[in-house]
Amino acid sequence: MEQQNIKTILQKYRSGQVLDKEEKTILDNYYLHVANQSHNKLSDDELQINLDQITSNIIREISPRRTRKLRTLWYSSAAAILIIASVSGILYRFQSINTYDTEQQARFEAINAGSDKALLVLANGEQFKLDGNTAIASGQGDILIDGQNLNLSEKGISTASLNTLETPRGGQFKVVLSDGSEVWLNAGSQLRYPTTFTGDSREVELIGEAYFEIKHNPKKPFKVHTKDQHIQVLGTGFNISSYPNSITTTALAHGKVSVSSGASPSPAAMILAPGQQAVSNSGKLLKQNADIDRVTAWKNGLFKFKKSSVQDITAQIERWYDVQFVFRNKTIPTRQITGEIPRKVNLYDIVQILSYFDINCEIEGRTVYLDIKK
Template identity: 40%
Template structure:
């Protein structure tokens, strides 16, 4: 384990105790030997004592770590591919690019979940006690992470804010009831005519939707999807701006199509993710299960699970990436930021969408690339404290305007 991963805490001792911390937080009983090892770690330094006390305080920490543990179990199928990508990054560093790794090694993920994702305040404490005079990202108001919520635009143009509504019928349209149940919107009934609805997630919101055919959609922040209240005819067509993950109900006689900017994705029944933000240079369609066909610029590509189609509007090209990084693609749906091999601009665009902020650069954009994952339930200030390990810093000029300072 490299010491640069966590320069403040003794990483040599963390290898054996990280799983013990995880076991303790999910309620498993430690053996006498494990308890002794944990006590030795706790008494090793003041930082360890502070961290251990933080872990004993909020019940929410336990729930967050249980969620992380569940994500970890689902990640085994992609373990080898992820390790290969990490090896490539480590073995071929660019002298002009500063690599910053948060969760670089698989055995270190439990420690990272505790030390970074749940305890950014501990890192902040350690930095400030070193007497640094570097600018700190501080704002008068703590900026909380995004949450569930959206705006529903009905066929008549009226809008319904779904953030604070309870379970029940939201609207009636042409014989179809729009029902909100446990944070997911669904449609019940047969429509007498074809009318369209739109779900829009502003910055700082994400939402779940069940389409009239039973297909499920997870909509990321700053996105929108337009769809009919009933699918009729020969196809099921929806229009997407932004990013969404789809689990499509099978219907061989009525293909499901997603129109996203310059590209159209056609499926029969499958699971896939489409990233089509207008401030991103490409449109990415990634297949997790089944078969999809993507068409753009008079070209067509059929994808197999694990492949990603990349449509490039600037050059009107369509390419296929084999062995796509599914962890990175699905991180947003799993409650994470995945910054593996991401540029500073890409990282800041993700933060803009999730925390509803505006990002500017004081002296150009530093050529920094990142690696690793951070929990999306951290406050913005906690995330920035972690990112400042890269020697790039931040300041707030207004309550929601963030300036990047090299």
Template identity: 40%
Template sequence: MEKERIKELLHKYRKGLCTDAEKAWVESFYDELANLPSSDLTEEMIQADLADVYQRIPALSKNKSFTLLPRIVAAAVFLLFVSIGFYFFKEKESSQPLVEVIDKSKINPNDFAPGTNKALLTLADGSQIALDNAPDQKILDKGGIKITKNEDGLITYQINPGIQEAKSNTLSTPKGGQYQVILSDGTKVWLNAASSLSYPTTFTGNERKVLLKGEAYFEVAKNEKQPFKVLTDRQELLVLGTHFNINSYEDEPEIKTTLLEGSVKVSALQTNHTILLKPGEQAALKKSGKLKVDQIDAENVIAWKSGLFQFQGSGIQEALRQMARWYDLTIEFEGDAPDIQLWGEVHRNANAIEALEILRYFDLKYKILAKGNAKKIIIIQ
């Protein structure tokens, strides 16, 4: 089938306009490519095109920061991203520069470094402790409560058994920061950038309740006599002991709860709509209060915990919101955002300039504006 016909079908597939027969053909396309005999898809052909990818993306050549999905690697000679039908056969980029830097004298590559383990711990008395990559240290040892931190970005709570008074603490990460905490009951929480978790120093009564803003991954210590609850501004999550991820950023259109292990009950506060999730399912709560459930690859959702941006057909705006939080940037579009989906992964240890090289494959350019500590990326179509 000629390339233009393939490109047309891919466009229709992305828009949901394919007939059943066309949809079946598109979905089998990669499987066929992955099994092509060497006479059709030679190693030299693949390596030549992948070499071009490595040369044009510093994140690959230096830090191996960009990895194509295995299914797509097999078909790399034909296309890179299904969603827009980009072909390696297309003409090389024009000589027009990808990046236009405004006020070059103020651009420092270190300003675009990836995020690190850093957070702010607010204690019950209102005092605040800045947490960074410093060596192990004791944060608090008073009144039967001991809080310690280590250089890997982890704080732990040890509470004397006789302590019954619960005091509220809040762990907050800025843009460009992440942190981990082990609560007094043994529950482990990974906090993503621009997020906060409020929790008691010890759990009393007949439930364990925490308040989340932003995104976090939980591994809840099992205690059937004391259920664990996670509250966000629009939903309540009830668990006994399980592994799950909640994305509740205010700038996202939905609160997404993804279950990896166990079971959780998700309740919309606005409508009282309740659903029970099974492993591999994701509940999406819209601002209207409507809940829906989808089957997803849960490991992709928590890729951030393992140091990856994982894009599985992610809209470009969603992808760039993730990057903006991690790199502490403001990212805007000049005009309307293009209807583009991303497939692949980028390591979060790449700097922002390297990560944004992914835009090259969509014929998108960007401007960098830097003034003091403020950094803005403007995407140009």
């Protein structure tokens, strides 16, 4: 691969000529490299720097032993991997991305990503709004919110009564339970838990999605109840996704868990090892391999997709940005995308990426309509 070949492909692309699959792969790797070097808009001259390093990267990417593997990553466009680069860097570099009129762009940009926020509801119905600046902890039979002690006995609440922590669409929150276990709640989720764990087990109820890091206590197993699964652990890290009208999935990051079909334990419980997941589908419990990095990416501030359908991707975006997607073309939901998107970008950055896959977006209020580009 010579530097002049890359320049020729750049000139061909800028002149509007159609590139074949290999040329697209070369071009995408070129822009991906440059996007990782700077977050600022670059001139055409600056885009041609460091060709020696870029050339070596491209040769490695399209070598014979990797060509077949690499090409499987692309669907309808060779640029799926570009999402891995910073969104701000990518958007400057692809003139083929759809340009929205000023009004549409402003509407998209006005919708920001979600943030740390939740609502704590005590057993007596008393409510407390929480945000990223709010510290909440359970201890000595009471709840502390920003250092203020909520004396539950004075409120007539038993410490074994269940509190409800709710994250709205566009919200997420982390809570530390009385035993020191940590729970991260994703958007549109609900966790019911006691202020103090009593008896011979620690039990909580989950609707939605959460990641758990459980303190080891073999004498008091930790149990999670969802609509489709009962999960029992001694000390481990795992992710549960159990939204209404969706399949329930428990993926194990480390340790060991026992998963039963239904909300109560079963003699036919399934034991998971790290890197495995239990999936409830049509009343059956299936064991599968899991991509833990992808499953838990939301906790680390990322959307991470691997041959994910647009239907699944937009479901995640809906919860995080508190919007609704409507498909005007029936082929869009099944399209697949691979890559990563930071969860902190605004909605305009998201639709710009979708535009690269020939998907046009229009927004009215908080409803986004998706159609194939004309």
